[in-house]
Amino acid sequence: MMRLSWFNVVSLTLGFVFLYLPMVILVIFSFNESKLVTVWAGFSTKWYGELLQNEAFLNAAWVTLKVAVMSSTLATALGTMAAYVLVRGGRFFGRTLFSGMIYAPLVMPEVITGLSLLLLFIGIGLDRGVMTIVLAHTTFSMCYVSVVVSSRLVTFDRSLEEAALDLGCSPAEAFRLVTLPIIAPAVISGWLLAFTLSLDDLVIASFTSGPSATTLPIKIFSAVRLGVSPEINALSTLMIGIVTVGVIAASLVSKQSMIRQKREEQQAARAQ
Amino acid sequence: MMRRFALIAVPYLWLLLLFLVPFVIVLKISLSDTALAIPPYTPTLDWAEGLGSFFSQLDFENFIWLTQDDLYWRAYLSSLVIALVSTALTLMIGYPMAYGMARAPEEWRPTLMMLVILPFWTSFLIRVYAWMGILSNEGFLNQFLLWIGVIDTPLTILNTNTAVYIGIVYTYLPFMILPIYAALDRMDGSLIEAAEDLGCSRLSAFWLVTVPLSRNGIIAGCFLVFIPALGEFVIPSLLGGSGTLMIGKVLWEEFFSNRDWPVASAVAVVLLLILVVPIVLFQRNQQKQSEAET
Numbered sequence: 001m002m003r004l005s006w007f008n009v010v011s012l013t014l015g016f017v018f019l020y021l022p023m024v025i026l027v028i029f030s031f032n033e034s035k036l037v038t039v040w041a042g043f044s045t046k047w048y049g050e051l052l053q054n055e056a057f058l059n060a061a062w063v064t065l066k067v068a069v070m071s072s073t074l075a076t077a078l079g080t081m082a083a084y085v086l087v088r089g090g091r092f093f094g095r096t097l098f099s100g101m102i103y104a105p106l107v108m109p110e111v112i113t114g115l116s117l118l119l120l121f122i123g124i125g126l127d128r129g130v131m132t133i134v135l136a137h138t139t140f141s142m143c144y145v146s147v148v149v150s151s152r153l154v155t156f157d158r159s160l161e162e163a164a165l166d167l168g169c170s171p172a173e174a175f176r177l178v179t180l181p182i183i184a185p186a187v188i189s190g191w192l193l194a195f196t197l198s199l200d201d202l203v204i205a206s207f208t209s210g211p212s213a214t215t216l217p218i219k220i221f222s223a224v225r226l227g228v229s230p231e232i233n234a235l236s237t238l239m240i241g242i243v244t245v246g247v248i249a250a251s252l253v254s255k256q257s258m259i260r261q262k263r264e265e266q267q268a269a270r271a272q
Numbered sequence: 273m274m275r276r277f278a279l280i281a282v283p284y285l286w287l288l289l290l291f292l293v294p295f296v297i298v299l300k301i302s303l304s305d306t307a308l309a310i311p312p313y314t315p316t317l318d319w320a321e322g323l324g325s326f327f328s329q330l331d332f333e334n335f336i337w338l339t340q341d342d343l344y345w346r347a348y349l350s351s352l353v354i355a356l357v358s359t360a361l362t363l364m365i366g367y368p369m370a371y372g373m374a375r376a377p378e379e380w381r382p383t384l385m386m387l388v389i390l391p392f393w394t395s396f397l398i399r400v401y402a403w404m405g406i407l408s409n410e411g412f413l414n415q416f417l418l419w420i421g422v423i424d425t426p427l428t429i430l431n432t433n434t435a436v437y438i439g440i441v442y443t444y445l446p447f448m449i450l451p452i453y454a455a456l457d458r459m460d461g462s463l464i465e466a467a468e469d470l471g472c473s474r475l476s477a478f479w480l481v482t483v484p485l486s487r488n489g490i491i492a493g494c495f496l497v498f499i500p501a502l503g504e505f506v507i508p509s510l511l512g513g514s515g516t517l518m519i520g521k522v523l524w525e526e527f528f529s530n531r532d533w534p535v536a537s538a539v540a541v542v543l544l545l546i547l548v549v550p551i552v553l554f555q556r557n558q559q560k561q562s563e564a565e566t
Contacts (some may be wrong), residue, residue: 007372008372052386078282097286098283102287115298139290200396251386
């Protein structure tokens with residue numbers, strides 16, 4: 001058993017203060033009465049009220065949500081397929097190119113991805129709007145999904161699938177009844193990852209959106225360029241709150257399912 | 273058989289059409305002439321004329337332009353410097369944190385992990401924005417420093433390169449901590465005990481055993497910070513000033529403000545060429561690591 005030295009404690013404390021203090025300040029000052037964002041003038045929730053009446057923000061939020069749901073669902077389907085092909089597909093023509101195309105978007109600067117997709121959309125004459133953002137987001141987030149899912153596929157026992165096939169399942173049934181339930185947690189976290197990536201994206205959305213579709217990050221970015229505003233602080237606080245609740249809930253659920261799985265394994269071991 | 277074919281073909285075609293083809297278009301447009309038209313370049317993609325004319329239309333004017341205007345050189349160079357320095361700073365802050373996490377009691381570790389991952393799930397834009405209120409002249413940092421009496425006039429931090437460094441270190445810190453923590457967590461604690469039994473001081477055991485064994489985590493973390501930092505756009509445009517030159521920002525402005533698409537494409541092609549080296553090195557490191565595990 002190793003002990004924490006004072007150095008460990010200090011570096012952890014300072015590190016987490018550095019990570020969280022800016023967000024704490026942001027949250028506190030979203031409840032500031034004054035329009036001046038750095039001077040405290042008393043508690044108020046008026047900026048939240050103004051935010052809820054700001055139609056431009058609400059519209060942008062709705063567009064963003066639509067794009068995120070569509071693109072993350074598409075990306076999860078495509079990414080899971082890609083992961084399955086890469087891990088279980090064996091050899092096929094152009095496999096190296098395929099795996100290259102799966103990993104490249106993960107390290108590609110967003111400005112380049114955005115620019116290249118825009119030039120494609122213009123080249124084939126596709127009107128820019130919600131559809132083009134969905135296509136763009138699906139393309140880069142399917143790669144993240146495929147990485148998450150394939151790391152789960154690699155570790156799981158192939159003989160389970162083989163047993164299902166031996167017992168008369170068709171490959172599709174084996175996938176649905178055996179493989180999918182086992183990789184489900186990875187598929188779900190892949191979907192969540194794709195969803196947040198899409199919610200968060202400014203650069204690629206800016207390139208691929210048209211005047212008809214403004215997403216929340218685009219809206220926030222253009223507002224923030226002019227300086228700090230209490231309304232944006234309120235919006236940020238809402239977003240931070242939603243994410244925090246979501247992440248904590250997800251980790252509790254996964255912890256519980258892990259405990260359940262362990263218990264089942266123990267029972268199975270005892271039954272033998 | 274048909275099903276297997278479809279399973280491979282669907283994601284394959286998707287990536288070909290929406291990842292590879294767009295790059296070919298960028299390459300092609302970077303080799304075209306600028307024109308005052310919509311779309312603002314000529315010629316458009318004219319595959320019908322055949323490969324012969326495709327190649328005869330290419331000209332390297334835009335790339336020559338990049339070498340002549342020293343704006344681009346300085347932007348590439350200063351992006352490299354900013355990315356390198358901020359990677360080093362992130363390592364200096366991230367390593368002690370990862371080390372502390374790996375030495376923390378077992379039951380704390382999931383919570384500490386979650387505390388590191390949580391900021392990653394919150395909006396990148398918002399985390400950068402949070403620093404605007406802190407670093408400005410009337411911001412919290414200046415108010416605090418004035419209050420404790422370290423300075424008597426506010427420091428100008430926002431809209432300088434210093435703010436860009438802070439922004440990059442802040443937003444990419446989790447990417448540095450996680451791979452290093454993973455490497456340290458896998459390490460066998462008895463190795464340290466053995467080193468100490470054999471007469472190493474704690475500090476030399478750290479440098480001779482712990483650091484070399486976490487090497488792969490350090491390399492992975494550095495690339496995960498360096499690669500996105502090089503093409504960063506949001507941080508320099510919100511926290512940087514007019515003096516902050518970064519290539520992602522130059523590309524954006526070339527495209528949206530100057531509407532010079534061929535030059536923007538040429539900037540993208542050169543940025544990609546610069547990134548090939550670190551990306552290949554990163555992939556090789558990851559491959560070595562996964563081979564070592566199996």
